[in-house]
Amino acid sequence: MKKILFLGIIIVLCVVIPSFYFLVSPQLQPTPILSNKRPVVGVVLQKDGKHGTYVVYSNYVKALEGSGAKVVPVWINENESYYQSIISSINGLVFPGGSADLLDPTDIGGAGQILFDLAAKLNDEGVHFPILGVCQGFQLLATASARQKVLISCNGTIKDNLPVKFIEDPHQSYLFKSAPPQVVEILRNEAITPNIHSLCVTRGNLNRLGLITEWRVLSIDYTKNGLEYVTSMEHTRYPFAGVQFHPEKSIYDLSENSKYVSNYTAVFANRWFYDWLVMEARMNGNTFSNISVNDRIIDRYCPELITSKYGTVLNYYFNSTLNSTVKRVDGWDEQVSVRELKDNSNVNEKN
């Protein structure tokens, strides 16, 4: 009798109460397995007419590194086997901002389409592979999923620091559900997201192209003429998210008279988007199979400080792709670097 009572208590404690807990906590999310401690994120190149053949803006690199990732450049205009190989070696991707023709197959749009399809396939196969699209990169996410022109003119360049006008509860969204609550409140209430663009993605166009079920629009805004456009969205099945604004510009703009807001709250809230991407990338276990990440890392190249009418920027320029040897960091010696890395890892383990 005592045994049965004891068993009964055990069952109530271990089975009934926890089941009840799960029943009343439908929002409970499984704890993500953030097992990848040093994720590697690819940033896709784009053509650059003026200074070299291809460019990566260092803002994106710095933002990713600040959130804990290593960064590798992903070349454009390469063949399918290159993209297959690179996407199974890295843990996430950023489609950056810029001013490319997204329908030019030899520019970032062509590479973006292949990478988008491969990333979708990986996710379908159960490999968690995230993408963050920023400004042009956000527009690229829409264009790649439509496989045709999506963008319309905003009828004038939008150049403003804006609050985020949420149309969905951000706390229920994939992009913001694990954000600190203050991040959402700052984004909602303070004019701190840097916006500079003259092309727009609209709900009308997403709807017309049958994409409104594929993308959940999280926020919108309006042009001076009253045109409604999308400012953030996330994919309904994959860990892909895009923002029309430039979170990294609030932190890394180098212009003397920067128009962006870099105060405490602006920096705190704008960091979230890269933190999100890198956190998602930590759930991916891809690795370079037979070379060191540091053989592909962007730190091998030397960025240049450029001042133009767009302000002061630090950019990585490349004249060729896969075997590019231009502008490597002075004094980088492959043999030495490998030895130093080994030595450092020993030191770290001892400490």
Ligand SMILES: *[C@@H]1O[C@H](CO)[C@@H](O)[C@H](O)[C@H]1NC(C)=O
């Ligand atoms: C690329 O080539 C051009 C023309 O040869 C040269 O002026 C420029 O410095 C090169 N850029 C890089 C990053 O090597």
Ligand SMILES: *[C@@H]1O[C@H](CO)[C@@H](O)[C@H](O)[C@H]1NC(C)=O
């Ligand atoms: C793809 O490109 C790489 C390097 O550019 C080359 O080594 C490889 O042979 C190419 N593969 C195909 C199938 O063309």
Ligand SMILES: *[C@@H]1O[C@H](CO)[C@@H](O)[C@H](O)[C@H]1NC(C)=O
């Ligand atoms: C942009 O402006 C032109 C001319 O003013 C107008 O015909 C067009 O409808 C506008 N487009 C949008 C999307 O507002």
Ligand SMILES: *[C@@H]1O[C@H](CO)[C@@H](O)[C@H](O)[C@H]1NC(C)=O
């Ligand atoms: C930062 O700037 C924004 C926009 O001007 C403002 O709303 C906010 O109060 C500022 N935050 C701080 C901490 O000064």
Ligand SMILES: *[C@@H]1O[C@H](CO)[C@@H](O)[C@H](O)[C@H]1NC(C)=O
């Ligand atoms: C690394 O692996 C890839 C794919 O398995 C192969 O194509 C390539 O030749 C290998 N490279 C080296 C340096 O072994």
Ligand SMILES: *[C@@H]1O[C@H](CO)[C@@H](O)[C@H](O)[C@H]1NC(C)=O
């Ligand atoms: C890159 O360099 C390797 C070794 O030097 C060579 O086999 C390969 O063909 C080169 N690839 C390209 C795209 O030039």
